[in-house]
Structure formats: structure tokens, C-alpha cells
Amino acid sequence: MLEGGKITPRQAIFILVISRLTIPLTALPDLSAPPANQDVWLAGLLAAVPTMVIITPPLLLVLRFPGHNLIQCSRLLLGRAGAVIGLLYVWFFLQVGATCLRLSGEYMTSVPMPETPLSAFLLFMAVIAASAVRNGLEVMARMADIIFPVIAGSIIMVVVLVSKEADVKALLPVMEEGLSPVLHGAFTTSSRLVEILALVMVLPHLNMAKPGVVWKIMLYTVAVFTAFFVIIILAVIAVLGPAQAQTYTFPFMSLTRLISLADIIERIEGTHLGIWLMGVFIKVSLYYYLAALGLSQLMGLKTYRPLVLPVGALLVVLSIWLFDSLPALYRIIQYQIWTPYALVFISGIPLFLLVVAMVTKKGVKQP
Amino acid sequence: MKYPKLVAAMVIGLLVLVSLVITGCWNRREIDTLATVMAAGIDGGPGGRISVTVQVAKPGEIKPPGQGGGGGGQPAVAVFTSTGATVFDAVRNFALQAERKLFWPHCKALVIGEETARAGISPLLDFIDRDHEPRELMWVLIARGQAKDIISAEGELEKITAESIEKLVKARIATSKVVGIRLYEFRKMLGGTGRDPFATGIELVGAGEGKKRLKLTETAVFRKDRLMGWLDSDETRGLMWILGEVRSGIIVVPAPGPAEGKVSLEIIRASSKLKPEIKDGYLTMTIEIEEEGNLGEQMAFGDFTKPELWTSLEKRKAEVIEREIRAVLKKAQEEWAVDIFGFGEAFRRKYPREWREMKDNWRDLLPTVAVEVKITAKLRRVGLITKYNPPK
Amino acid sequence: MFGKIARKIKVYLHKRQAESQSLSSGSHYPPGKPVSVSLTANLDRVRAVFSDCADIVIREFKIGIGEQVRAFVVFVDGMVDKTLLHQNLLKPLMLDARISIPNQGLNRQRVQEMIRDSTLTIADVKEIADFDRVMEGVLSGDTAVFIDGYSAALLAGIRGWETRGVEQPDTEMVVRGPREGFTETLRTNTSLLRRKIKNSNLKIETMKIGRQTRTDVAVAYLKGVANDKVVEEVRRRLKDIDIDGVLESGYLEEYIEDAPFSPFATVGNTEKPDVVAAKLLEGRVAILVDGTPFVLTVPCLFIESFLVAEDYYSRPYYATLIRWIRFLAFLLTIASPAAYVTLTTFHQEMIPTPLFLTVAAAREGIPFPAVVEALMMGIIFEILREAGVRLPRPVGQAISIVGALVIGEMAVAAGLIGSSMVIVVALTAIAGFVVSAQSDAASIIRLILLALAGAMGQFGIMVGLLGLLIHLCSLRSFGVPFFSPLGPLTVQDLKDVLVRAPWWAMVRRPRTLGWHNPVRQTPGQKPDPPADAAKEQFHE
Amino acid sequence: MVFLLVVTFGAIALYEVPGLVREKLWRELAAFTSVWLVAFSLSLLLMLGVKLPSPTEGIEYVIKQAAQLWKGGK
Incomplete structure (x- = not known):
């Protein structure tokens, strides 16, 4: 066994939600995705439905092969060709991890510490993530247990504190442009739940990996995430205004800076920085771990630990190499590029594998 | 090499240490090496140059309580002026004359000169919004005259002028005759559809030899980002009534009944509702205002608690409110065709479909909007004495 | 290059094996000769x-x-x-x-x-x-x-020697609660335990450890409550110890703990019999060593440092409040110098303006950077503390005068150190005493966080805290996650962590410890005073 | 800077390789070496200022072409 740890369903939900919330906490690319007006929150809310549809194929696939994760499934089904698909996924994990890592560095150099070189932040983050990954999934899951309440509490606190500045009328009119942009937005937002791939990768390490439990995890993840996502978007739009919100590089951070209560509770953007770094840490270590785990499974290793440091180095290098600038990074995570790209990995390949499995009648059939 | 892991860990630790040592100085600036900008003013200069004036606090002169000595009469702030081709350029040029690095997060107020504001203000704000140091919570004020003079003025009670400006803006609640707009609110108004921004006006008063003082007087009204003109204090309160921003204030009405003199009615709370309507292609806007107040003062003899006098006081109050509202509507809506009230937004919210056709020629439509004002003004309490008997 | 390294490793391994063999052969008494007839x-x-x-x-x-x-x-x-x-x-x-x-x-x-x-x-x-x-x-x-x-x-067996009486331990004072503490005599200590738990299930096994000292060591546990695997593990680890002498339980601690390099102790210690009894009742194992009043308890959780015996004797509300104060104090003691440094040298924008101006005025003209200032003050404080602990009592006065007057006042007056820094350091020091069980770990963490804050500001602090969290989450004490019930989160156990629930509400033992015999009392014992009608009789 | 890079990667190798050799985990060693080499050469090239086309540009291009095809097909 590559990894001896076990995680509980609750820890899985926490990790997935934290990881998914990381991007909305800063970049919030969904604001400028359709419908790109005050209805974005509605799109975020409705996104729960397409999300469920999109993430079904990978789950169905993995549930057919109990005790195997996505990469092992593809090897079982396709043999050597499966290794190529495995490599693709490793690349994808590396890319998501590197993107998030780079975003953290860009944030640090844009807001609190502009004169410090980017690589310093990348290195420190990578080192700390490496130490988490070497400690294994179990430790990461335990950290999520602690970090999630902190993040959730802080988001709620920020929103409550900033509600004084909120103008609920900014959310009107609902569906100004009709339903179709909202549905389009719901679809693009749904394609951002890359975390489902993390779930199907760590499924063998889940306590009680029964189908019922897995579906429940999925349901809760989507529900909890959607709730927080909608809260964030509502706050951002109501306070900053739908048109202005799109102009901010880091809307939620700018929102936090607007908190000013009785001249005492103000300048608390440190809270945002804190929770965001925690979220980034969880997300980067999660994908870092997945990349190392996937790679070691592809190569048939006994343990993934020797790969941790070189994969970490690769992650840092990629995060520098992949993007020239912050706009280049934002271009990639905008819906035009991201939605089709992520969909291939979230639904496309698993769907293909599922069809192969059905045709060749491999795996356990699910009721 | 007995313990390779240990050696490797030590090498990595050493690398981290080295990087810490060589990187440590990038962003480090001791608190006493900063020149804290408390307020900034932007003026246009000849030939499109931008002139920025900042007011920098001198912490050494603001002694914490308990440490005697005081400031020795030294002013607690220093004022610098710098010019450049752009705002950022001008700000950077401060390095040529200010000994310490300018530090913006504590900037309380941004003052923009009248002339500059007439030429368009949004290009000036971009730097303030984009840079990570200034906060969008700062107050936006438009100077009657040069911003530089406002920034250089001295406060009377506060050692730091910026603090006096901030306290003045915050005290607007007492009268509701002044607006207070923070930078992000200004930006929101600027960027919203069907809305024009307005900002607080500030000027120096006190003629002749005497020391000039800061005073908030009028409200600067913009069309898009260009300054159109000024609202006086009554018109400003009219604007506040429409926006539902009136918190407190005094309404002076003539005494009712046989008595002569004036009565001050204190506003306790007020709210407003904008109700747009499109009927047969005609735009109407109904402004519903609910106000509640107390009898605060009567400089007239009589017992105004009698029901008929009481209601007539209420009626007079409503008249004053309507007069104030009409005054601002006349100026802004009819003369300038600026939508500082957010009428356009209100229409958009209620009639999103019709708005799509309206939005392009909204400026032409705005003066044609028929405005109806419905005021419910109530009086509740009388204070500690009920009536004022004439001396016998 | 790798071949050379590999050879060296082999040589090294051989050497180590040989060493360990020679060690084991020289230990323990061989089966002795019998007593002679003559x-x-x-x-x-x-x-x-x-x-x-x-x-x-x-x-x-x-x-x-x-x-x-x-x-x-x-x-x-x-x-x-x-x-x-x-x-x-x-x-x-x-x-x-x-x-x-x-x-x-x-x-x-x-x-x-x-x-x-x-x-x-x-x-x-x-x-x-x-x-x-x-x-x-x-x-x-x-x-x-x-x-x-x-x-x-x-x-x-007619032993009898000069012993210290059972006294109140200096390290764990209580206002309400038993005042007796363990002594240096093993038998006295076991009897103190036995008097608390009059039950044959309280097992006390003894063994001798130490080649020269042959020190008596007793392992106490409550059969049926303590996890047998943990008891067996304790026995095994104790048996494997082969050292010269055991003068204090701290010797054993370093041989049986799970994470020898961690700054955190994964073995608990206490001087109070009631604390040990409570831990035994929760399913822990106690190790008593002859010659020291400090008794070890395992498994030990991080959270135990924040729980004090008196919490359980006083009313729940106050106990809960004080518990939160302790959490706060721990955070303050590890992070406040780092926070001060990061706020004054990196993130001045996060200080409210009036405070900013005051701090800036206080720092005006201080010759050292804030990090250096903080480091200096931290070291001076540790020196003062060490001197205060070691000094004979009458001289202790002098230390406080020197500390308070010279360091505190004159250094500020002379402009060597900012007055705000003195406040921060004093706060750190006082807060450090609140959670005394972790004060040594806190000192180390504080220094690391300070260094990171001095280099990278809040990012550094966050990296440090995350590293700390990783470390805490990865620790185990005799199979039990050290940071539970926070990570992994056990929501039910939080009623003795975030709050101190009333006794009748804590029906179950902590899940991580007593999971195989969870129920410790009959549920539903909430006091139910008689209804109004029944009350009448008291007033008649 | 190149020196620092080499030292870093050297330290990584030093940290992992002896253990792998001792435990005779040759497969792991091979995997380690390959990933290590990829990361090392990439970072060296980047540090030396060699212009490498970023893969994200490729992704962007492919997606945009596909989107055009999609729209064209409709």
C-alpha cells in the first residue's frame, strides 16, 4: 500500500470544500463569467445542479472498482494506454497545484509585500506543503479538520462585519438578461469543481468507502461549498456593486479592507490573508500529494515519499514557468479556457473510461 | 557524511536561512522610517502636469499622554507638494524632497481641486484604487479652490488637519446638510449605470488677516466624472432626503397659530422609498418619505401640544422637506440633468426590459421624469417642558 | 559518488549493529548464585x-x-x-x-x-x-x-527512612481541590493513588530499571478502562530501557516518547494524585518512579496542558471562561512578539491610525530594528526568569528590582528600547506562565515565529503556524493522535475542550482514549429539583 | 543563483538517495531520478534565461481552435 492513512468522510468534505473555496476567496473569476452582473450569485446557486451531473462519471467509474483510484482504474481498463491517461492526470494535478501556488505568490506580491520576489513565497509555500505531503494524507486531513472551522468562521465574520456597507438593492433586478446567461454561468461555474478528481483519487483511503457514503460526501461538498460561494458573491456584489466588483483583482480582499466598525474593528485584512494562506496550503498540498501519489502509482512504486521533494521542485518550477504574469494566469482560469479544459478531465476522460468498462464488462456493477 | 539526511536537512535549513538573510530586507521598513500620509490633495497644473500635496504626520510631535513636554509648539504635520506627469509620477517624485518614504494606508481624506474636478476626475483616482497602500475608505472631498490650500490648512482642535477633516465629515449626521462619500462609494456611483456621483465640498473660510478655517459647505455634483456645480446646504439635505440618508438635523418652521417666532423640530429618523413607474411612455418617480421628529425648541410663546397646532407643525415640517427636495430636483434634474439620486437605477431595477432602450438617452429622459413627493412627517415628543408661557 | 556513499552507509550500519550488541550483552544481572548453606x-x-x-x-x-x-x-x-x-x-x-x-x-x-x-x-x-x-x-x-x-x-520488609511529608505541590496550586501531592517515595505514591481508587481493578505493576540504580518503577492502570494495547506498549517500552540510572521520571520520558525530537512532550507529568486518578479513570496509564514526585501519564494529548484539575472542581461557566483565557494566553505567548514585529515592520497598514501614531512615536529614535529589539528582550527575559528560579529566595527580590527598574524603565527612558516592546514582552512572559505545561515548547516556537516574522512578515508567521500545525497533527502519543480531539476532530469530545461541560453531561470518556469502555456514568443525571408542589413541604 | 539552485537540488538528492540505496529500492530510485532530472533541467533552463514556450499557451491555443471549430460546426 502506498499510503497507509485513512480519512473520514467529514475530513474528505472539509478538504474538498477548502480546496474549492480557495480561488473564490481571491481571484473570484466567476464574477466576470456570464451572466457577469448582479445575477452571478444565482448562477453560483444553480451551479449545484450541473455540478452533480458533471461529477457523476468519475464517481461511477471509481465505484465500479472498489479499492482502486482513478489512475489505477485507467490502468486496469486500458493497460499501457491507461498509463498515458494517468500521466495526463498527473500533469493536470501539477498544473492545478502550480496555478494555485503561483496565485498565492502573486497575491503576496500584489498586496502585502510587493518588493519581495515571487520565488521566495513560492519556495516557502512549497517547503511547508512538502512537509505536509511527506506526513501523508492523514495529517493533511487532520489539518483540514482544524482549518475548515477557522476559514468558515472567518468568512462569516467578514461578511457580517461588512454587511453594514451592503446595499441589498444592488442585487436587483434578478435575471436582468433573462435566464439563459444565468444557466450558462451555472454551467461554467460547475466546471470548477476539480476537487472531485481528488475525491476519486483518495477514495481507497476513505473510511467506509461505500457508495452511499461517497454520494453523500459529494452531496455535502457541493452543498457546503455552494452555500459559502453564494455568501461570498452576495457580499461582494452587495458591497462593491456588480459593475465595480469585476474591476477588482482580489474582490474578497478588497471587501475585507472596507470593514470599519466603530474605528476599532478595521484594517483586519490580515484575517483574509491568514485564512487564504491556509486554504492555499491545503489546496497546494492536496494536488501536490495527488501528483506524487499518481506518479508513484504509474511507476509501480512501494511508497510515494521519495518523489515528494522532486515533485515539489517541479511544482515550483512549473508555477514560474506556466504563467508570464498575473493577467496570463487570470486568462487561464477565466471560463473561456478553463471550462472546456477542466471538463475534459472531470467528465470527458472518466466518461470514456466508464464506457470502456461497461463495454468490456469490467468492474462491479453498481445498482 | 555519517547522517546524510541530517546533512541534507541542514543544507536546506542553511539555504532557508541564507535566503532569509538576503531577502529579509525587501519589504522591511521600520515604523519610524515612514512618512505617514494623513491626507492628500490633487490639483492640475499648467501643461497637464499633476500636482499632489500630502500632509504627513510627525509622530514625534504627537506625544502619547503621560509623557510630558508636549510638542513644543511644533506643528504635528508637514506638508509637501510634488508634481509629475501622472499621479503616480508625482507621488514618486516626493522621494526628491521628503526624507522618508510616503506611507499611504492611513490617509484619511483625498481632496481634489475644483478646476481639476471640472476636467474629469476618474483618471486621477486610478492610482489610488490600484495601489495597494491607500485604502478605499478614505473620504473624497472637492475643494472650493485649490486642494493644496486645504491640505496646508491647520486644524483648530485636532493637531492633524486630516483628522479634523474626517471628524467634520463624520459630524455631518448632526445636520444632514453635508454628504460624506468614501472613495469606494464614489467609485461605485461612478461605475454604476443610471447614477451620477457627488462628493463633499470643502472650503477655507474666514476673511482677512485671521486664521482661515476648514468648513464643509456644499456638495459637489458630477456629471459622469466631471464636476457640474454645487448644491448648497438646503439642497444637500434635499438630496439626503431622497437618498434616505438623513439621520438627524433641525428643521426650522414658523410658529403655527397666533404666536410669532420660530420653532425648531429635531429629526429623529427618516426613510425614503423611490417608486418608479412607466405609464403610457411617461416616466414618473414617486418619492415617499417618512420622517419622525421631536419638538426641539420653540422661540415663540404658546402651547403647541394642542392637537391642531401639533398637526400644523407636522404639516409645516412636511412643507419644508418638500421645499428642500424640490430645490435639489430643480437644480440637478432639470438644470444639469445629472442623476445623483439614482433614478436611473431605480428604473432599471423595476423595468429592466424598458431600461435597455432607455439607458442610451437617459440624460435626455431624466429632466422629463415627473417627480411626485409624498411626505409623512410626524412629531413625537416635546422634551422636558411642554409649553412656553409668555412672561406675565 | 552514490557507490561511495552507499559503502559508507554500510560501514556505519555495521558499526551501529555491533555497538548495540555489545550494549545488550552487558546489561542486567545474570541469574545469580544461590545463597550458600554455610x-x-x-x-x-x-x-x-x-x-x-x-x-x-x-x-x-x-x-x-x-x-x-x-x-x-x-x-x-x-x-x-x-x-x-x-x-x-x-x-x-x-x-x-x-x-x-x-x-x-x-x-x-x-x-x-x-x-x-x-x-x-x-x-x-x-x-x-x-x-x-x-x-x-x-x-x-x-x-x-x-x-x-x-x-x-x-x-x-521493615523499611523506614527520612521522607518528606505529603505536601501541596508548588507546581500545581489549586484554590479548590485536594492539596496533597506525590512525594519521593514510591510506596507513599501508590498508596495515595489507591486511596483515591479503591478498586481491585487499579493494577500497579512494578519493575526495576537502571543498571546501577535499580530504581523501582510502577505502572498503574485501571483494568477494563485502559486500552490493553496501550498498557502492553508501555510495558514493552519500559522493558526495553537499559540505562545506568533513573533519577527522575524525565529519564524514562525520553526513552518511551513517540517523538523524541519534538519540542512538545508527548508524555504528560503531574504531581497531584487527584490528577493521576482522573487520568486513570479516563483510560490512561500512569508511570510512577521511585525518588520523584512527578508521575508520568500516557497517552498524553496536547489539550491536556490546557486543562487544570480545578476546572473540574469549580463551576462550569467560570471553568470554560478560564479555559478560553488559557487558549488565548498560549496564542499570545507564542505569537505576540512575532505579531508586534510583523505589524511594526511589514504591515503598518493593519494598525489603527491612533495606535499607529503612538507606536511610531514610541519607536522614534530607537537604534535597533524591531526584530533585534524583540530578540534582545526575549533573551533578557529568559535570563531574568532563569535567575529568578535558581536564586535563593531572599535574593529574588533583587532580581525583580533589577528587571523591572533597569530593564523596564531605564532602557525605555534611555531610548534603547521602545516602551511598546516592553509591554509586548511583559505580556508574552505573563501569558507564558498561564499554560506552564507548554512553556518550554512555547519559548522555542516563539523564537522560530519571531525569526520568520522578522523575515517574511505575516506570511512568515502563517508559514510557521502551518508548520506547527503539521507537526502537531503528525504527532502521536502511544497510538493516540496528539492533537485530538481537534485534529482529527472529534466533535463529541469538544465538550471537555472548548467548554467544560457539567459533570452529568460528560457521560462518555474521551473517545480517543476510552473507546472500548466508553460510558462512565449513568446518563441523564441532571439534577431535577422537585416541582413547585413538592417544594411546599420544605417551607412548612 | 545557479549555484544556489545546484545546492538545493543537491540537498534534495542527498536527502533521499542514501535511504533509497540502503533499502535497495531501485525502482523508487529510478523514479526519483527521472522526476529530479526533469525538475532540475527545467529550472536550470529557466534560470539561464532560455526561452521555453509555456504549455499554457499551447492549451489556450488548442482550446480556442476547438471553440472555433465548435462554433463553426454549429
């Missing part, structure tokens, strides 16, 4: 063993009248209760034996049996044939009686 031989042997031992007393005498049997006792002066020795051992043997052992019927074969059964009026008498074990007994304070013609000695 008294003279025994006497010579005893004399040889105890040559140059001035505190050994050997008293020869004869038993009976007429055909007397020779015998001698040997004991360590000062470890034996002399009164008992005289009244209940020597007197019966030398005087009463003449009556109880009829002269004519002196059956040489039964002398020892008779002496053991009907002469010595001492409860604890053992007959031991192994000479070395007899000697060990003597060294532990027993009195050995050798009788001519027998290949076994009688070991009488």
Missing part, C-alpha cells in the same frame, strides 16, 4: 560485596539456648526502621526464640520455617534463595536474616 561463606560473601560500604550494618547473633544456631542480619543503616528492627526482629530472634523454640526439640531442619512462621512479628517476610536478589533487597532497605545451614535468606 553461614561463614555467606558472611564472607556479604562482607566482600559490601566492602568499603560504611553504611552497612552486619550483626551476628545466636538463636536458642544450648545448641544454638548462628545467624546474622544485614541491613543498610538509615533505610531501616530501627524500632521495628529491635522490637520485632532482633528481640524475637534473640530472646523470644528461646521460649518459642524449645531447646530439646530444636529441629535443625525446621528452624528457619519456625522463625519465619512464628517468631518474626513482621508482616512482610520473604524467603529468597538467590543471593543477588537478597543483596538487592538489602540495598532497597529490607533487612536480610541469614541462618546457618540454610540456602535461603529471610528478607524482612
